[in-house]
Amino acid sequence: MSLSDLVLPVFAPDGPLARVRPDLRSRPGQAAMALAVAQAINARESLVVEAGTGIGKTFAYLVPALLSGERVLISTATKTLQDQLLTRDLPLLQQALALPLRVAALKGRANYLCLYRLEQARRDGEGHDEAVAHDLACVERWAQSTRSGDLAEVPGLDEYSAAWRQVTSTVDNCLGSGCPRLRQCHVYRARHDAQAADVLIINHHLFFADLGAQGAGAAQLLPDTGVVVFDEAHRLAETAAQFLGTHVSTSQLLQLGQDVVAAGARHARGAADWQGLLQHLRQCAHALRLAVAPGEAADAAGSRIAWTGVTPEALDASAWDGALEGVVAALRAVLAALDGVAQHAPDLAHLHSRTVALLERVLHFCSSAEAGTVRWVESAGALRMVETPLDVAGALRTLWKGKPPTEGAWDESDEPPAASAPRSWIYTSATLGDGKDLRWFTDACGLEGARTLQVPSPFDYARQAALYVPPALPLPSDAGHSVQLARWVGDAVARLGGHTLVLTTSLRALAVIADELCRRFAPGGGIEVLVQGHASRSRMVERFRAQLDASGRPAGHVLVGAASFWEGIDVPGEALQMVVIDKLPFPAPGDPWEQAQARRLADQGGNVFRRHALPSAAVALKQGAGRLIRNENDHGILVIADTRLLHKGYGKPLLRALPPMRRLHTQEEFGAALDALTRTSTRGSPSP
Structure with a gap:
């Protein structure tokens, strides 16, 4: 029986998944993606899949990967997704498929307690303030019983705490084999567990950091791995360039x-x-x-x-x-x-x-x-x-072809060793470009000729969501755009009772909008303003999702964020009903990297705007819009505060990149849509 024959029954309405999770819905797109992954694994080929929000892409790649019998390496974009795979998705599938697999997650060393540095922090006692002393005491108590050493397990410890930095090591300050606590080292223990695992979960930064350094992580694990999956792969080339x-x-x-x-x-x-x-x-x-x-x-x-x-x-x-x-x-x-x-x-x-x-x-x-x-x-x-x-395609192409050369993973001068075992490479994300050929992603990652597949979202966006471009706001080039947008958002938030995510394209706009909203909504007034940088991202999202203020009282929220807040934020249900994007997210023309890319493409005779700026904006816009509808019961409004979307020629391809939402044309229609959201519970409510 082929792998495809094993995979498809798993997703049937009466299949193993439905028996352990009766609430899971059978989705044709999910089964189609799973079948394509199974075929890629059988053929030992590369597959690039743009899977729309709600497809269930995680199970679509996990089921064929687990049933293949191959050793599997999964690389994610964030630690949050790593934890979700480890604690929720994989245990459920192991139960459904009755597979006794050894599963491990490996994070960067900055996530693990360094026992030697904990001793130094205790011994040096550099006049820690009360908060740091409290956090160090919590770490010391937890250190007595932890096996993993993952500091995310310490109750109440914020990743931004100064204590976190004092009790973890970096590549620079790790003593390696010279460390007196090497035998008890949590990093080495985690790497040992990783090498023994049938399924290993890491993140993109760790994957490329280890390959670049020929460390004891991904670089040593790849030769024995038959299937490699990159989830949330849209930033893969950018991450590789960092290392x-x-x-x-x-x-x-x-x-x-x-x-x-x-x-x-x-x-x-x-x-x-x-x-x-x-x-x-x-x-x-x-x-x-x-x-x-x-x-x-x-x-x-x-x-x-x-x-x-x-x-x-x-x-x-x-x-x-x-x-x-x-x-x-x-x-x-x-x-x-x-x-x-x-x-x-x-x-x-x-x-x-x-x-x-x-x-x-x-x-x-x-x-x-x-x-x-x-x-x-x-x-x-x-x-x-x-x-x-400027270009990592060649280095990545060498990597995809086989085992990295022994003299360095990034040496493009020679072909990979002939003895390298072929493996399947699966790349997936909800956003991989603005065209059907997905060239924005495949060209940058050295994947020319790879098989591609696009699976649309199963959500009924025309019923569940509406798009509004406020016509009265000034253009983003206007110096007063951010202030006027903040006031406009404040009125909408007051009417909606919170439930709003504001995404900005710059830190400057974030500061202006956040300041204006904080003045509008005083603490204790029922609507709380959460601002990127004032607490950890995970903590702010938890408060936003729970609809509670800092004191634990019920509150609506408006969360203002830039950069990483455009992706990876998952807030289903009534907590999030409106997403506001301050302007079209074109790459900043004054950025040195963007300028150098433009020169490189111009030298090649390409259209810089069409080949780079426009698809980059489309991907970012799709990521931001994807925060709004997270399940079949969600309803909401996407606001893009940039009239260029409607009046410029490039607006049409950007509109096509968005989900097919119903359009709101006037402020009156927008107000009626807000009222529809506030009158009725989101669950089962009419379209805004």
Whole structure:
């Protein structure tokens, strides 16, 4: 019996899934996707699937993957999706299919307790404030009983807590085989469990980080893996580029200095002026920041300053060069101090190697960028110098063809080893482009010629949702757009009683809209404003979903977010009834990466807008709109506060990219739709 013959009965109305979950609906699109995945696994080929919201794509790829008998690696976009697969989806399928599989999840090392660093935090006792001391005490109590070491298990511990950073390791500060707590290391234990698993769940960042470093994670697991699935694959090329490039930040410099002071005080007190070395590094990092004058060069697109020559654009060359030379001198001073004591302790030996590596990266930025790369400086928060490749398709193409070359996963100079075992690669997301050929995704990822499939959403958008473009608002280019939009949203939110997600295309717009809404809705008034950055994303989404305020009292919410809030937010039911997008999400034209991409495409003779800007905007718009309708009972309104959608030629393809929602043409129609949502429970309510 073929794999396809095994897969299809699972999704039947009286099949195994229906027996363990009678509430699950049989969806033709889900079965079609599962059949395509089964065929790809049998043929050992690549399959790209754009699966509309509500298809049930997770089960559509899991069922054939699990029934194939192959070792399966699943890479997701977020830790939240990892946890969902591990604790909800896979246990249900194991029960339904009666499969005794070993399942493991592997996260980045920053998620796991480092016992050695916990000891140092306890021993150093650097005058922790009350909140940090409380969090450290919670971690210590939990550490006595945990097996996984996953800090997400610690009750009440926020991932933004300073205590979290103190008790976890990074690639830079991990002592590796020299660590005295290596035998009890939670990271190594998690990697050991991963190597023994039949099904392993990781995330995209970990996948590419491990391949780039030839670490003990994905790089070692791939040779024995028959099926690799990338869920939420639309940002795959972007994620790969992060790990193919180079970056240095002032926070890395300061963290190195702090670790040198701590290790020097413990193992080599008096051997050097450790505190003076830290102070020197701080001064040089500060000088580097002062050399970057935020202004016209650092725009709202993320405070990125283009760097096409030896010096970043619009900066004083002598000030920048002098500051960079100062950083080099400070690192060499640290290195000289560690030279004489590195043999005294593993901490010091590791810090010596770490300083050498950081110095090499800084020196890299003292010369011009390599061909085929784009370089910039980020001045928001810690200053970062970044260099990344413009095109990762070639490197990814090498990876998909077989096992990465032993000399480095990203070496494109040679073909993959002939002995590499073929495997199936499955790539899926709700948004993979703006056309039926999905070339926006396949070209960027080196997947030319891969089989593609588009499965539309089963939701009845014409009945469940409406689209409104407010005609009275000014164009986004108007300086008053964000303020006027915030006031307009405030009126709608007051009428609806909350239940609103506002998605912005920039942090500047987020700040303006959030400030205006916070002034409009005072605490305790029944509507609470949640703003990105004021708490962890997961905590804000939990409050939004539960419709409770910070005190646990019932409240409607308006959540204002940018960037990551455009995707991965799942709030079904009445808690979310309106999504507002401030403007069409075209790539920022002043962004250095976008400018370099435009030059590259222009040199190739391509239409930059059609080949890059328009499909990128379509994907982002589809992601944002996808937050609104999450199940068959949801109803809501999508507001796009940008009249260019209706009056510009490019508006038509963007409208076609959206789900087929009913159009609202006037403010009166919009008001009636709001009233329809407030009069009746969303469940079973008429269309807005």
